[in-house]
Amino acid sequence: MRHAVVTGGAGFLGSHLVDDLLEDDYRVTVLDNYGSGRPENLAHLQTADIAIENHDVREPFPAFDDVDIVYHLASRASPEDFGTHAVEIALTNSEGTKNALECAREYGARSIIASTSEVYGNPEEHPQTETYHGNVNIRGPRAPYDESKRFSEALAVAYERKYGMDIRTVRIFNTYGPRMRPNDGRVIPNFLSQALSGDDLTVYGDGSQTRSFCYVSDLIDGIRAFADAPGGMAAGNVVNLGNTNEITIRELAEIVLEVVDTASEITYRELPEDDPEVRRPDISRAQAMLDWEPTVSLQTGLERTVPYFENQLNPQLASDSSSK
Numbered sequence: 529m530r531h532a533v534v535t536g537g538a539g540f541l542g543s544h545l546v547d548d549l550l551e552d553d554y555r556v557t558v559l560d561n562y563g564s565g566r567p568e569n570l571a572h573l574q575t576a577d578i579a580i581e582n583h584d585v586r587e588p589f590p591a592f593d594d595v596d597i598v599y600h601l602a603s604r605a606s607p608e609d610f611g612t613h614a615v616e617i618a619l620t621n622s623e624g625t626k627n628a629l630e631c632a633r634e635y636g637a638r639s640i641i642a643s644t645s646e647v648y649g650n651p652e653e654h655p656q657t658e659t660y661h662g663n664v665n666i667r668g669p670r671a672p673y674d675e676s677k678r679f680s681e682a683l684a685v686a687y688e689r690k691y692g693m694d695i696r697t698v699r700i701f702n703t704y705g706p707r708m709r710p711n712d713g714r715v716i717p718n719f720l721s722q723a724l725s726g727d728d729l730t731v732y733g734d735g736s737q738t739r740s741f742c743y744v745s746d747l748i749d750g751i752r753a754f755a756d757a758p759g760g761m762a763a764g765n766v767v768n769l770g771n772t773n774e775i776t777i778r779e780l781a782e783i784v785l786e787v788v789d790t791a792s793e794i795t796y797r798e799l800p801e802d803d804p805e806v807r808r809p810d811i812s813r814a815q816a817m818l819d820w821e822p823t824v825s826l827q828t829g830l831e832r833t834v835p836y837f838e839n840q841l842n843p844q845l846a847s848d849s850s851s852k
């Protein structure tokens with residue numbers, strides 16, 4: 529059996545990736561420190577093909593018998609954590625990436641590095657193509673995340689050039705779905721938690737800033753297609769993965785109010801410093817190379833996500849209504 533090491537595998541995206549790999553007959557080792565991940569995200573997996581290790585990727589990886597592929601997803605990703613966990617995040621995306629790459633080098637494995645649309649900062653080019661170099665404020669509140677992800681990419685390129693390794697980088701744009709923590713701090717968990725609790729939805733600024741939201745199954749399909757693509761085009765490359773349907777945050781709030789049956793309304797608060805004004809991926813590279821594009825609409829994705837949040841926020845109520 530092929531062996532995949534997944535860092536951050538107890539988190540939102542990592543746990544969905546683990547499901548996908550196990551279904552595809554991989555043996556999987558998860559390395560996670562449970563900083564923002566949760567054991568319950570993997571609790572449904574009753575198989576001997578998974579090993580879960582409580583391990584901080586800032587430390588060198590444990591020894592394995594062999595490794596075919598390393599998926600490096602470990603990193604807190606919520607803007608709420610960029611200040612409170614700044615040093616941890618910066619080191620996870622530098623020391624942690626180094627350790628992931630060293631593991632891949634030792635076993636001659638392929639590596640997939642999870643980067644982010646945040647490498648584009650507050651973009652002056654729209655939509656963002658992979659060739660755009662970005663506009664990040666090095667000293668701003670988002671820098672520990674944004675700049676360490678940029679460094680993570682640079683380190684991957686350096687390893688690839690020095691050691692001739694097969695390293696592939698995915699720039700992930702806002703992705704949502706079940707297994708995000710209700711208190712995660714990202715906008716969709718915030719809105720769903722507020723709407724389901726009957727609280728008003730908090731929009732920062734006037735809500736005219738835009739984002740493009742991708743449902744988790746589409747994103748995982750894209751990551752796997754890139755990881756499995758033949759080396760010629762994909763090795764050493766970087767792709768944007770995300771949904772191109774760009775909406776304002778105010779529109780998102782209105783859609784959430786439609787999907788969730790709630791009396792909540794919208795309230796406005798001051799916009800945080802360096803909040804990107806626009807965000808939409810140009811996915812033509814992924815379309816051409818992988819024949820991939822998202823298929824799940826925002827409405828459908830939210831409808832699939834709401835039951836999970838209902839259950840998280842009020843498990844008793846959710847189990848009563850599902851047994852009716």
Ligand SMILES: NC(=O)c1ccc[n+]([C@@H]2O[C@H](COP(=O)([O-])OP(=O)(O)OC[C@H]3O[C@@H](n4cnc5c(N)ncnc54)[C@H](O)[C@@H]3O)[C@@H](O)[C@H]2O)c1
Pocket residue numbers: 535536537538539540541542559560561562563564565566583584585586600601602603604605606620624642643644645699700701702703704
């Ligand atoms: N979901 C998105 O919209 C999005 C967008 C862009 C990039 N990403 C990237 O995708 C990856 C996964 O994000 P997510 O949305 O699943 O977030 P998440 O917080 O749910 O998952 C991150 C996981 O990494 C683990 N982790 C963090 N630091 C660690 C460390 N030092 N050692 C070991 N484990 C550690 C956490 O415990 C958690 O399980 C991250 O690298 C993130 O930057 C996600």
